[in-house]
Amino acid sequence: MTGVHRRVAITGLGLVTPLGNDAATTWNALLAGRSGIGEISIFDASGFPAHIAAEVKGFNPHLAIDDRKLLKFTNRSHAFALAAAEEAMRDAGIWPARGSETRWGCVVGSSMMGMEFAELGEVHRHCGPDGEFHVERLLTDRITADPMVFCRIQPCTGLALLLRRFGIRGYANSVHTACASGGQAVGSGMKLIRRGTADWVLAGGFDSMITPIGLAGFCLLGALSLDNETPERASRPFDATRNGFVLGEGAGFLVLEEWEAARRRGARIYAELAGEGNSLSSYRITDSHPSGDGPIQAMHQALANAGAPLDAVDYINAHGTSTPMNDRSECTAIRAIFGPQACKIAVSSTKSLMGHLIAAAGAVEAAICALAIRHGILPINANLREPDPECDLDFVLGGPRVMRTGVALSNSFGFGGSNSCLTFRNPEEAPG
Amino acid sequence: MADCPKILVTGLGAICAAGMDPESVWHRVRSGQSAISPIRQWNASVWPVSVAGEITEFNARALVEDRKLHKLLRRTEFLGLYVADRAFAHAGFAAYRDSLDAAARNAFNDRTGVYVGTGGASFQDQYVFFPLLTAAAGDLGVFGRELAATVNPMWLLRTLPNNVLGHIGIRHGLKGPNACVMNHSTSGTLAVAEAAEALRAGEAERAVAVGHDAPIEPQTLLYYHRLGLLAADAVRPFDARRSGSLLGEGAAALVLETEAAATGREAKILGEFLGSGCASEAQGLLSIRRDGEGLAYAIAVALENAGIRAADVGMIVAHGNGTRQSDASEATAIRRVFGPTPPPVTAFKWAFGHLLAASGILEAVLALVALRHGTVPGVATLRELDPGFANLPVSAEPQTPRSDVGLILSRGFGGTNAALLFRASPSDAG
Numbered sequence: 001m002t003g004v005h006r007r008v009a010i011t012g013l014g015l016v017t018p019l020g021n022d023a024a025t026t027w028n029a030l031l032a033g034r035s036g037i038g039e040i041s042i043f044d045a046s047g048f049p050a051h052i053a054a055e056v057k058g059f060n061p062h063l064a065i066d067d068r069k070l071l072k073f074t075n076r077s078h079a080f081a082l083a084a085a086e087e088a089m090r091d092a093g094i095w096p097a098r099g100s101e102t103r104w105g106c107v108v109g110s111s112m113m114g115m116e117f118a119e120l121g122e123v124h125r126h127c128g129p130d131g132e133f134h135v136e137r138l139l140t141d142r143i144t145a146d147p148m149v150f151c152r153i154q155p156c157t158g159l160a161l162l163l164r165r166f167g168i169r170g171y172a173n174s175v176h177t178a179c180a181s182g183g184q185a186v187g188s189g190m191k192l193i194r195r196g197t198a199d200w201v202l203a204g205g206f207d208s209m210i211t212p213i214g215l216a217g218f219c220l221l222g223a224l225s226l227d228n229e230t231p232e233r234a235s236r237p238f239d240a241t242r243n244g245f246v247l248g249e250g251a252g253f254l255v256l257e258e259w260e261a262a263r264r265r266g267a268r269i270y271a272e273l274a275g276e277g278n279s280l281s282s283y284r285i286t287d288s289h290p291s292g293d294g295p296i297q298a299m300h301q302a303l304a305n306a307g308a309p310l311d312a313v314d315y316i317n318a319h320g321t322s323t324p325m326n327d328r329s330e331c332t333a334i335r336a337i338f339g340p341q342a343c344k345i346a347v348s349s350t351k352s353l354m355g356h357l358i359a360a361a362g363a364v365e366a367a368i369c370a371l372a373i374r375h376g377i378l379p380i381n382a383n384l385r386e387p388d389p390e391c392d393l394d395f396v397l398g399g400p401r402v403m404r405t406g407v408a409l410s411n412s413f414g415f416g417g418s419n420s421c422l423t424f425r426n427p428e429e430a431p432g
Numbered sequence: 433m434a435d436c437p438k439i440l441v442t443g444l445g446a447i448c449a450a451g452m453d454p455e456s457v458w459h460r461v462r463s464g465q466s467a468i469s470p471i472r473q474w475n476a477s478v479w480p481v482s483v484a485g486e487i488t489e490f491n492a493r494a495l496v497e498d499r500k501l502h503k504l505l506r507r508t509e510f511l512g513l514y515v516a517d518r519a520f521a522h523a524g525f526a527a528y529r530d531s532l533d534a535a536a537r538n539a540f541n542d543r544t545g546v547y548v549g550t551g552g553a554s555f556q557d558q559y560v561f562f563p564l565l566t567a568a569a570g571d572l573g574v575f576g577r578e579l580a581a582t583v584n585p586m587w588l589l590r591t592l593p594n595n596v597l598g599h600i601g602i603r604h605g606l607k608g609p610n611a612c613v614m615n616h617s618t619s620g621t622l623a624v625a626e627a628a629e630a631l632r633a634g635e636a637e638r639a640v641a642v643g644h645d646a647p648i649e650p651q652t653l654l655y656y657h658r659l660g661l662l663a664a665d666a667v668r669p670f671d672a673r674r675s676g677s678l679l680g681e682g683a684a685a686l687v688l689e690t691e692a693a694a695t696g697r698e699a700k701i702l703g704e705f706l707g708s709g710c711a712s713e714a715q716g717l718l719s720i721r722r723d724g725e726g727l728a729y730a731i732a733v734a735l736e737n738a739g740i741r742a743a744d745v746g747m748i749v750a751h752g753n754g755t756r757q758s759d760a761s762e763a764t765a766i767r768r769v770f771g772p773t774p775p776p777v778t779a780f781k782w783a784f785g786h787l788l789a790a791s792g793i794l795e796a797v798l799a800l801v802a803l804r805h806g807t808v809p810g811v812a813t814l815r816e817l818d819p820g821f822a823n824l825p826v827s828a829e830p831q832t833p834r835s836d837v838g839l840i841l842s843r844g845f846g847g848t849n850a851a852l853l854f855r856a857s858p859s860d861a862g
Contacts (some may be wrong), residue, residue, distance in 0.1 A: 010709045012608060019748070043572060044572040044573060045572070045576060046572075046573055046576070047572060047573035047574060047575065047576025047577040048576035048579065048594050049576070049579075049580070053575070069581060070716075073716070073717055092853060101673070101714070101727055102711065106712070110614060112553070112591070112592075112593060113552065113553040114553050114557070114558050115553075115555070115558055116510055120558050120561065120565075121565065121570075123559075123651075124561075124562050124565040124566070126563040128559065128565075128566070128624050129566065130566060131562050131563035131565075131566035131567070132562065133556075133559045133562055134651050135474045135475070136475070136478070138650050138651055138654060139478070139479070139588060139654070142460075143657070144651055144654050145654075145658065147655050147659045148657045149655075150652075150655035150659075151717050151718070153550050153551075153552070153553050154717065154845055154846075155550055155553070155593065155614035155615070155616070155618065156616045156717075156844065156846045156848070157717055157845075157846070158615065158846055159615065159846055159848075160716060160717040160719075160846030160847065161714075161716075161844065163712045163714045163846060163847065163848075164541075164714050164716045166714075167714050168712060168714055169711060169712050169713070169714050169729070170710075170712065171624075171710040171711070171712075172615075172710065172711075172712040172846065172848045173613060173615055173622055173710070174613070174614050174615045174846075175611055175612060175614065176550075176591060176593045176594055176609070177594045177597065177610070178594060184611060188611065188626070191629065191633065194633075195629060195632075195633065197710075197733075212572060212575060212576075213558065213561065216561075216575075216576075216579050216583065216587075217587055217588030218575075218588065219580070219584075220579065220583060220584075220585045220586075220587055220588065221585060221588055221589065222585075234549075262547075278609040278610060278611075278635070279542070279607050279608065279609065280546060280597075280598075280601040280605070280607045280608065280823065281601070282598075282601035282602045282604075282605055282606060282607050283602070283603075284594070285595075285598050285599075285602075286589070293607075294607060297542055297607055301609075301635070330546050349856055402459045409696075414594070415589070415598070416592055416594040416595065416597055416598030416612075417590055417598045417601050417602070418594065418597065418598070418610055418612070419596075421667070
């Protein structure tokens, strides 16, 4: 099999996050320990049980996308995706061209889609002002007469926009496993290069659920922190007093490149994307087993897949959502795998500062791992003040830790039970 | 791919308007009787399009017994879970797993993958908010405060796109690699391709690939109509007077195993996965290239991936959705790859509609059944072949496949094209 010997370099990255509208701004905010969480400003959320979130700020889609035809199909999360992907492509300094366009692939972790709230409101006024849905009124409904509403919410629209924008003509896929989407998309992109399907892959994730319906969905589940008075403290992964996650939004994209091709053109290699683990928890739709069953298999596979021994791991960017169940199960899983070695691994959840970016989280956190390796600095796990005896690991506290990282892992676990773990290796340590 | 393990097919499941298992769908297709019928889920008699491939006897409890799931799942998910159950039963998994000791059972579960292709957002899920919107009368403060009293707390979980993946895992205790593809009409096809590649790479020993979709809902139907994609009465792939597609609903599943796993448990072999290809046209959400280049490239990649030549293909199951543009560019793509004398071509959407996310995988299941029967079924709605496709060997009458290899084509929004290649095992020797 050709795949076994082909390795994958990360040569470009781009971010739009609650901490900044590009990778450098986001990274600097992480190092400064600045929180991106505050009162929701996109709509009046004051009546919701949770009315704080990590919003992308000062983002102008018209600056990010100069193609008017594309803009017509673009909702908020697509605009994040186009901007982050553009940054990643420019950062990598390579672009699909005649002859190489079919050797480029694209895999994205896409947001859950629905009509915009204003559109739903119009359909409601026309088809169900009394609260009942009157199907025949759809025939004269203005929103239903506009196919662009439909086009903007197709699960593959974000992918279609990226393919067109960059002229990618090879393998193209859009995946969704809730909060594991971004991680699984990046892992899937790595495999495309390994098995010879592509030489370059644009891989990432995008999401924006800070809408009345998205917020309602998570509020109803009781998954969100209700610490509305102290937004910057609300996301505190692994703290004994943690009480839910904080909804975020944004996009993260990576340019993945076949290692030898990247070396030949003298590309800057942030890190080797060295392995992927992918498992199902099959316990509950919303939780993994407290024993860590599910995440354990994903982390084991990610290490085996990278050929990395347990003692090579220096850093774990945890899923760390700040929900009671996730954080406990994740720590148990890390302990189960690394045993006494676990306390020698630095761990942080960057969701403590930027909230939970849902389908984008895994891709954004993959980019953060690449930056941590590149710069030799680990971002902090903010807001961890009261240690939880069940979450007893070496968390990065106080300030960023200056530390060279040889191997890093990034965890992403989703509703539905999908788990993704990615392995990153310092390019100085990559064999060959 | 000489040093890759062979990937074998050991279980099938299918449901659509034409039947509740692969053999009944096959018999319905062979009979030449389309299962397209007037929509019953709402009164569609005054609608611009009032027919579809609807499962008229839909009964959630008959599809999935587990009562706990009935408040948590939607129509599309019952279809997906049902075909996965049927494919597992067909493959004889439960009996085999029960024969293992505890450690081997755990290994079996960890080494079984689940790959699902699923459809898009359902508008009906959002109408659930109508009573709350009425109560709020435009005041978001009221909307937020009354939320918990008005809307089912499980609303978000009911609408998770990856519900079938998660619930297959829970119902069958499976913990292996997985993916949930949401890529319009290539979703199920790519779920098969990803499952097979995971087995080739040694990530798992067996996997189930599922595609499911239930797009026949009022608002979706109107959008497809307004985009000019729907016919009024029938899907006529490659016909001179074809006028569009019709929506259908259903699901299909394939159980794939490495040769070692399948022969190790003496499984009945139905066929072999040979290869897959995927290519984008990069022209936006709705455009289709006239020259068929994206599809032709996907077919070329699949042939190379399978290590076979175009001349080895015995039957082509075209996407054949019956729209003017897609069929024309598909005929062009087939000519580009296969030259003037392609193998027999057929298409299935005339019989049960366009199942979108489930279409490619259902058609792959039927391709295996067809090849095992040694028959390329006719396109019964075809009256007059489009003169532009003069040498395309598609017919209303059955044809004989040139070999036991089938090529299945899928095309979706976003200009993505996917191709699968399977070899069928002879039906009597399986």
